[in-house]
Amino acid sequence: MAPARTEPDLSFLLDRAGHVLRTRMAAALAEIGLTARMHCVLVHALEEERTQIQLAELGDMDKTTMVVTVDALEKAGLAERRPSSTDRRARIIAVTPQGAEVAARSQAIVDGVHRAALDALPEDEREVLLRAMNRLVAGHLATPVEAPQPVRRARQRA
Secondary structure, three states: OOOOOOOOOHHHHHHHHHHHHHHHHHHHHHOOOOOHHHHHHHHHHHHOOOEHHHHHHHOOOOHHHHHHHHHHHHHOOOEEEEEOOOOOOOEEEEEOHHHHHHHHHHHHHHHHHHHHHHHOOOHHHHHHHHHHHHHHHHOOOOOOOOOOOOOOOOOOOO
16 A cells, blocks of 8 residues: 655656646747757857857756757857857857847747746736745755766656
Protein backbone atom coordinates (compact mmCIF):
# COMPACT_ATOMS: atom_id res chain seq x y z
CA MET A 1 0.00 0.00 0.00
CA ALA A 2 1.40 3.38 -1.02
CA PRO A 3 2.03 5.93 1.72
CA ALA A 4 -0.51 8.73 1.99
CA ARG A 5 0.53 12.12 0.63
CA THR A 6 0.71 14.84 3.21
CA GLU A 7 1.61 17.68 0.80
CA PRO A 8 0.62 18.60 -2.76
CA ASP A 9 2.96 17.15 -5.40
CA LEU A 10 4.70 20.43 -6.23
CA SER A 11 7.33 18.64 -8.35
CA PHE A 12 4.67 17.17 -10.62
CA LEU A 13 2.78 20.47 -10.90
CA LEU A 14 5.87 22.51 -11.77
CA ASP A 15 7.29 19.85 -14.12
CA ARG A 16 3.99 19.37 -15.95
CA ALA A 17 3.32 23.09 -16.33
CA GLY A 18 6.90 23.70 -17.49
CA HIS A 19 6.79 20.82 -19.97
CA VAL A 20 3.52 21.92 -21.57
CA LEU A 21 4.66 25.55 -21.69
CA ARG A 22 7.91 24.48 -23.41
CA THR A 23 6.01 22.43 -26.01
CA ARG A 24 3.71 25.36 -26.77
CA MET A 25 6.71 27.68 -27.01
CA ALA A 26 8.55 25.27 -29.33
CA ALA A 27 5.55 24.96 -31.63
CA ALA A 28 4.98 28.72 -31.76
CA LEU A 29 8.64 29.56 -32.43
CA ALA A 30 8.92 26.80 -35.06
CA GLU A 31 6.47 28.79 -37.18
CA ILE A 32 9.26 31.32 -37.80
CA GLY A 33 12.03 28.72 -37.96
CA LEU A 34 13.46 29.22 -34.47
CA THR A 35 13.97 27.12 -31.40
CA ALA A 36 13.67 28.45 -27.87
CA ARG A 37 17.46 28.27 -27.59
CA MET A 38 17.93 30.29 -30.77
CA HIS A 39 15.50 32.89 -29.44
CA CYS A 40 17.35 33.01 -26.12
CA VAL A 41 20.73 33.56 -27.81
CA LEU A 42 19.41 36.28 -30.12
CA VAL A 43 17.67 38.25 -27.39
CA HIS A 44 20.53 38.07 -24.90
CA ALA A 45 23.16 38.84 -27.56
CA LEU A 46 21.19 41.96 -28.47
CA GLU A 47 21.16 43.21 -24.87
CA GLU A 48 24.91 43.67 -24.72
CA GLU A 49 28.16 42.28 -26.10
CA ARG A 50 28.39 38.70 -24.81
CA THR A 51 30.64 35.74 -25.48
CA GLN A 52 29.37 32.32 -26.42
CA ILE A 53 30.19 31.10 -22.90
CA GLN A 54 28.22 33.94 -21.29
CA LEU A 55 25.24 33.24 -23.55
CA ALA A 56 25.42 29.52 -22.78
CA GLU A 57 25.29 30.28 -19.04
CA LEU A 58 22.30 32.60 -19.48
CA GLY A 59 20.46 29.97 -21.54
CA ASP A 60 21.52 27.06 -19.32
CA MET A 61 23.15 25.29 -22.29
CA ASP A 62 26.19 23.08 -22.41
CA LYS A 63 29.05 23.93 -24.81
CA THR A 64 27.97 21.46 -27.50
CA THR A 65 24.38 22.68 -27.53
CA MET A 66 25.56 26.28 -27.67
CA VAL A 67 27.87 25.60 -30.63
CA VAL A 68 25.07 23.85 -32.53
CA THR A 69 22.68 26.73 -31.75
CA VAL A 70 25.11 29.44 -32.89
CA ASP A 71 25.99 27.41 -36.00
CA ALA A 72 22.27 27.31 -36.89
CA LEU A 73 21.91 31.06 -36.30
CA GLU A 74 24.94 31.74 -38.50
CA LYS A 75 23.67 29.46 -41.26
CA ALA A 76 20.33 31.33 -41.19
CA GLY A 77 22.15 34.69 -41.38
CA LEU A 78 20.81 35.79 -37.98
CA ALA A 79 24.06 35.99 -35.99
CA GLU A 80 27.80 35.74 -36.42
CA ARG A 81 30.88 35.19 -34.32
CA ARG A 82 33.07 38.31 -34.11
CA PRO A 83 36.07 39.48 -32.09
CA SER A 84 35.08 41.38 -28.95
CA SER A 85 35.49 45.14 -29.05
CA THR A 86 36.84 45.12 -25.47
CA ASP A 87 38.96 41.94 -25.36
CA ARG A 88 40.77 40.92 -28.53
CA ARG A 89 41.16 37.35 -27.21
CA ALA A 90 37.40 36.87 -26.82
CA ARG A 91 34.80 36.25 -29.51
CA ILE A 92 31.25 37.47 -29.17
CA ILE A 93 27.99 36.53 -30.83
CA ALA A 94 26.76 39.50 -32.85
CA VAL A 95 23.20 39.62 -34.12
CA THR A 96 22.76 40.67 -37.74
CA PRO A 97 20.12 43.23 -38.77
CA GLN A 98 17.98 40.33 -40.04
CA GLY A 99 18.53 38.57 -36.71
CA ALA A 100 17.35 41.65 -34.81
CA GLU A 101 14.13 41.66 -36.83
CA VAL A 102 13.60 37.95 -36.14
CA ALA A 103 14.35 38.49 -32.44
CA ALA A 104 11.63 41.14 -32.26
CA ARG A 105 9.16 38.73 -33.89
CA SER A 106 10.21 35.86 -31.65
CA GLN A 107 9.90 38.01 -28.51
CA ALA A 108 6.34 38.87 -29.52
CA ILE A 109 5.64 35.15 -29.92
CA VAL A 110 7.19 34.30 -26.53
CA ASP A 111 5.20 37.09 -24.87
CA GLY A 112 2.04 35.75 -26.52
CA VAL A 113 2.61 32.22 -25.25
CA HIS A 114 3.20 33.53 -21.73
CA ARG A 115 0.18 35.82 -21.95
CA ALA A 116 -2.05 32.93 -23.10
CA ALA A 117 -0.94 30.81 -20.13
CA LEU A 118 -1.63 33.60 -17.66
CA ASP A 119 -4.93 34.47 -19.37
CA ALA A 120 -6.11 30.94 -18.51
CA LEU A 121 -6.27 32.11 -14.88
CA PRO A 122 -8.73 34.54 -13.36
CA GLU A 123 -7.15 38.00 -13.26
CA ASP A 124 -6.81 38.12 -9.47
CA GLU A 125 -4.88 34.80 -9.46
CA ARG A 126 -2.32 35.86 -12.13
CA GLU A 127 -0.53 38.37 -9.90
CA VAL A 128 -0.59 35.97 -6.96
CA LEU A 129 0.98 33.19 -9.07
CA LEU A 130 3.68 35.47 -10.45
CA ARG A 131 4.50 36.93 -7.05
CA ALA A 132 4.71 33.45 -5.49
CA MET A 133 6.83 32.01 -8.31
CA ASN A 134 9.19 34.99 -8.19
CA ARG A 135 9.51 34.61 -4.44
CA LEU A 136 10.35 30.90 -4.80
CA VAL A 137 12.95 31.31 -7.56
CA ALA A 138 14.58 34.25 -5.79
CA GLY A 139 14.47 32.60 -2.37
CA HIS A 140 14.02 28.98 -1.36
CA LEU A 141 14.44 27.55 -4.89
CA ALA A 142 17.12 29.99 -6.06
CA THR A 143 20.10 27.64 -5.89
CA PRO A 144 20.30 23.97 -6.85
CA VAL A 145 21.90 21.72 -4.24
CA GLU A 146 24.50 19.05 -4.84
CA ALA A 147 23.02 15.57 -5.09
CA PRO A 148 24.84 12.22 -4.94
CA GLN A 149 23.52 11.44 -8.42
CA PRO A 150 23.24 14.23 -11.00
CA VAL A 151 19.65 15.34 -11.53
CA ARG A 152 18.70 14.93 -15.16
CA ARG A 153 16.44 17.34 -16.91
CA ALA A 154 13.43 15.94 -18.71
CA ARG A 155 14.31 14.82 -22.21
CA GLN A 156 12.59 16.71 -24.99
CA ARG A 157 11.16 14.56 -27.78
CA ALA A 158 12.25 15.48 -31.26
